[in-house]
Amino acid sequence: MFVDTTFRDGHQSLIATRMTTEDILGIIEAVDELGFRALEVWGGATFDVCVRYLNEDPWERIRLVKAKLKNSKTQMLLRGQNLVGYRHYADDVVELFVRKAVENGVEIVRIFDALNDVRNLEKSIEVALKCGAHVQGAISYTVSPVHTVEYFVNYAGELVERGVHSLCIKDMAGLLTPKAAGELVSELKKRYGLPVEVHSHATAGLGELAYITAFQAGADVIDTAFSPFAMATSQPAFETFYHVLSEYVDLPKIDWKKVDSIVRYLWEVRKKYEAYDVKMVTIDHRIIVSQVPGGMYSNLVKQLSEQKMLDKLDEVLEEIPRVRKDLGYPPLVTPTSQIVGVQAVLNVMTGERYAKVTREVKDYVKGLYGKPPAPIDPELVKKILGDEKPIEGRPADYLEPELENRKREIGLLAQSDEDLLIYAILGEVGRQYLRRRYENSLYVDWKLAEEFEGGYPV
Amino acid sequence: MFVDTTFRDGHQSLIATRMTTEDILGIIEAVDELGFRALEVWGGATFDVCVRYLNEDPWERIRLVKAKLKNSKTQMLLRGQNLVGYRHYADDVVELFVRKAVENGVEIVRIFDALNDVRNLEKSIEVALKCGAHVQGAISYTVSPVHTVEYFVNYAGELVERGVHSLCIKDMAGLLTPKAAGELVSELKKRYGLPVEVHSHATAGLGELAYITAFQAGADVIDTAFSPFAMATSQPAFETFYHVLSEYVDLPKIDWKKVDSIVRYLWEVRKKYEAYDVKMVTIDHRIIVSQVPGGMYSNLVKQLSEQKMLDKLDEVLEEIPRVRKDLGYPPLVTPTSQIVGVQAVLNVMTGERYAKVTREVKDYVKGLYGKPPAPIDPELVKKILGDEKPIEGRPADYLEPELENRKREIGLLAQSDEDLLIYAILGEVGRQYLRRRYENSLYVDWKLAEEFEGGYPV
Ligand SMILES: [Co+2]
Ligand SMILES: [Co+2]
Structure with missing residues (x-):
């Protein structure tokens, strides 16, 4: 019924993605115990921010998180041919990235393209399927005269043809009205019979209303975040929706004391990053x-x-x-x-x-x-x-394979495919991160060496 | 369809009721032009705060606001036998207060009692009806094993017997879930056929969800505030609900540019009272x-x-x-x-x-x-x-008439029934206000006198 987005969209929307791996690891087991279907903890802007601002290895994050989870699946958000970057990458980069994401612990890959051009998703869907991941095809929701229910349903059909296991209505801007949500969910359910998830934002006060009618229309999963990382430009709150939906359907009993302690922990995290906080106190009209x-x-x-x-x-x-x-x-x-x-x-x-x-x-x-x-x-x-x-x-057909060049350019700074991908996707920002890491490792060695030369204390 | 609460519950919930009459008058005409059924602008805590903190005459506020309105009715919130104070008043105070409220410009009187004891509303309903006001009987919503749909519907029946023109589900704490809202509204509509309004708060994220199912169940009016005074502990936002409901029913066209300029004005007001701001950025779990x-x-x-x-x-x-x-x-x-x-x-x-x-x-x-x-x-x-x-x-039957004593105590400081009520309801706080006003009037006279003695400049 619920997918938690606290550790991806939640902090991405509210504190510029500043949550660290340490912040996440401090609470992820408690969250896991509540029995979410999945925790979206990776992809989107998290990869970039880890490398660019946090001096963290994003691959290590997913490995450490995965190792802690006993109940919920790990989910990532993938921007189709853009992966977790801001341009189209060649297919060899897509292939390697998706494979490595799954190898490092991603179990559900939610894939979308901003233009809903299925050719921009084809490759990543194919690879994710091949790797045995659960592949979720996400429809980028928007409002315009051409974006009718029929348009979205047809597009979903193209995703279904590619073999996705579930569908997601991804309303990244919080535009989905309750009426549209109800109609779209019920049409998608009717046509494809696949699980349908709804992802929206509370920015304009629409997301939470859309969740209710989506639920009434048969949506299988809604994306929520714990209240300290919910509402405003983020997802609606888990606490609200658990409470509300448990009046309609039998939900597994929840330990509210545990919820309360998670919320307290997350408030401390949010306060730490006050400098990045959107501080939005009402809807954006x-x-x-x-x-x-x-x-x-x-x-x-x-x-x-x-x-x-x-x-x-x-x-x-x-x-x-x-x-x-x-x-x-x-x-x-x-x-x-x-x-x-x-x-x-x-x-x-x-x-x-x-x-x-x-x-x-x-x-x-x-x-x-x-x-x-x-x-x-x-x-x-x-x-x-x-x-x-x-x-x-297909746009990516016009791109030459990139990996060999990237490998040559980055040389020994990349010690693994994962490193190579950091550079291939983030370019100069990735290289700087890898160099810093290399220099730090030298520094540590020197320190060790000095200690050694000075002899061990007795 | 909409009642605006910006100038009563909106600022009462978010900035400790600090909006002044001047703040209100600066924008009330623009709000009036949008065609709300009513604007709740008086009662609740506004009476007390005017006198206690703003050094303002609450009676003047309602007169000035009423004078500006061409389209929307003025609405007040009355706490039954508690009026706009914090204890039960004797019937003679209730009688005079309600009469004066209507005389000074209140057209709709929403009356509630925290315990839903109809004997605490009887007198004010009777007087408001006699004065020709639209009388709305409000049910105080809460959650407990005894607060079933049947309980509330029966209570509504007692209000209907007393002759109220419409009903309101008043969920002052934001506890009303969408499921409960739908059931209660549909039962009330079925049983009494009167207009049903829903008043809730976004505090826990429930209010906005309750509005949707209440609307689906046939509610006639929902209470909203403009976004700068909406959400958090206040009402859901007007902008959201106008947009959402206009997809289900034909609403009168709205001038969004005017809405935008109202919102900008109200943001300036909210910022002015930052010291009192609840600054709540998400739901309260x-x-x-x-x-x-x-x-x-x-x-x-x-x-x-x-x-x-x-x-x-x-x-x-x-x-x-x-x-x-x-x-x-x-x-x-x-x-x-x-x-x-x-x-x-x-x-x-x-x-x-x-x-x-x-x-x-x-x-x-x-x-x-x-x-x-x-x-x-x-x-x-x-x-x-x-x-x-x-x-x-009936509790008030145990109270002696109060007005004659109050009149004697306050003496010449009260120059009208309205002044007398300020003292009768607020006691010492009211007296201090009246004394300040008296002293200020003396001060002005002295200044005039001095000028006069010095002669007019040529
Ligand atoms: Co999102
Ligand atoms: Co209220």
């Missing part, structure tokens, strides 16, 4: 009022302020839906939210729409991100690409 | 885990700390439900939450249950607060009252 997600809105305000153009905010807010329409209604999530946002600002700034376009818009129009949900305005394609033609096939 | 409301929990912790007894917290938390049961399951809201909480602490502290009892528990057992939801443990009645007998009748 902007997603409802202007159809622009809160994070994107804040970025816009910052960007326009820096350029002393804050007076253009309303114009830009009106331009965003137009750009989104021109580009075939991509969901406004990373990276498309930036692509659309920056282009909208350019359109307003220059006074002529698409007089300038960013490199990213050009790549997007060329098809390098995948197939947009709706066709791009043909005039715009012509204006931007000129005589160039958009690519026809 | 304690109500779910320990069945003790968050406010009561915080009071306990404070009280036990002061007495260096914090190590007894768990014992006290276990004693609370027992005391509540002994006392016939009163809802844990003001004033019964204090009565139960303090007695539980005493029971733990002394090591012998009810070895000491507070004055309030004695009065409660004597029946002075009204009839408890379930009979009080007879052993306990005997232990506490000895040979004394509990009162049989």
Whole structure:
């Protein structure tokens, strides 16, 4: 019934993913004892943040967590061909990464693509299946005239054809209304008979309402986090939903004292990272009022302020839906939210729409991100690409294998496939981490050596 | 469909009722234009706080607000025989207060009693009806073995017999689950056919879920606040529910730009009173885990700390439900939450249950607060009252008329019935306010006089 996201989306949404492996290990066994179906503890931004900011080995995190779990399965979030990075990787990187993720302890792989282009998931689904993982195909939920129930159900069909074991409605921006959730879940259940999970966010107050109607419509699992890492831009709270749903169905008895002690522990963790805390005390009405997600809105305000153009905010807010329409209604999530946002600002700034376009818009129009949900305005394609033609096939087919080059570049700093992947996925950031680790190991050796030369104390 | 509570429960729940009349007047017309059925702007704690902390005349507030409204009705919250104070007042005070409230601009009077003893509402219902107000009978919602759907429906029947125009499920502690909400609303609608409103709080994440199932079950109105004064210990947000419900029913079109400007204004107001802000960033799990409301929990912790007894917290938390049961399951809201909480602490502290009892528990057992939801443990009645007998009748019947005494005591400081009521209800706090106002008026006169003596400038 419940998947816990405290250790992935929970801290990713509320404290910039700053929870350390130590923070997690201090409580994960207690959480495991409560009997969640799975704990999402890996993937998403956690891989990057471990390496970039925490000086931690993400592979070690999943191994240590896995070793502690007796009841719940480990779950990771995988961005399809983007893996846990921010661009498409070649298939050899995808193959190695997914294999290593499963080998190191991931049992459920939730895979999604921001554009819902199944060709961006194909490879990782295939590999995850081959490795024996439970593969969950996630639908990126968004709202637009083309994103109808039928659209999502058809897309789910493509995932089902690829052999996924379960489906997830992944509403990363908290847009899913209770009405839409009910309709979508019931249609998915009817058509495919697979387990359906719902993942949403409380950002605009919609996520928790969607969970109720999704449950009424037959959803099998909802994603929640413990209250210190729930609500606001994170998931709805476990405590609330356990209490609420236990009035409808028989749930296994829960030890509320244990819940209370987990909550107290997690509050201490949250307080430690106050500097990163979103500190949001109510819903964000902007997603409802202007159809622009809160994070994107804040970025816009910052960007326009820096350029002393804050007076253009309303114009830009009106331009965003137009750009989104021109580009075939991509969901406004990373990276498309930036692509659309920056282009909208350019359109307003220059006074002529698409007089300038960013490199990213050009790549997007060329098809390098995948197939947009709706066709791009043909005039715009012509204006931007000129005589160039958009690519026809699967974006990753245009990428040369990468691993051999990466291996050569990183040399001895990578002592394992896992190390190699840190570099292959995160590039320079990965290399710096590996170098720091190498230098620290030397330092430790020197210390040992000094001690040795000085002789042991008697 | 919507009643807005921003200017009553919203700021009462989140910033200790500190919003001033000026804050309200600056935005009330814009809010009025959105077409709410009613705006709850008066009563509850606002009367007390105006006088005690804001040095404001609450009567002037309702007059000024009423004068600005063209579309929405003004609503107040009345605590039955407690009016807007903290004890039972004699019927002559109730009569004058309700009459003056309506005369000064209140159109809808929502009346409740914490114990759901209809005898504590009778008088105010009768007077409000006589004055031509819309009278709403509110059921104080709580959870206990005796608080079944049948119990609440029967109680509603007593309200209906008294002639109320509509019913409200008033869940002051945010305990109403979606399942209970659906069942209760549908039963109330079926039995009485009157409009049913639902008032809840987002404290534990339950309120917003209850609204959805209440709506599905046919509730006519839900109470919401604008997002800056919504969520946490306040009501769910208007923006969320307007958006969500407009997918199910045709709602009048709304100007989202106007909503946005209201929200921006209210954010500035909220920031002004940061010192009083509850600053709650997620749900409060304690109500779910320990069945003790968050406010009561915080009071306990404070009280036990002061007495260096914090190590007894768990014992006290276990004693609370027992005391509540002994006392016939009163809802844990003001004033019964204090009565139960303090007695539980005493029971733990002394090591012998009810070895000491507070004055309030004695009065409660004597029946002075009204009839408890379930009979009080007879052993306990005997232990506490000895040979004394509990009162049989309506508590207010045991109160002598008060107004003549109050009038004599306050003398010339009260220049109107409204002034008299400030003193009659708030006692010494009211007198101090009236005296300050009198002294200020003298001060102004002196200034004028000085100017006059000095002659007018040419
Ligand atoms: Co998410
Ligand atoms: Co309330």
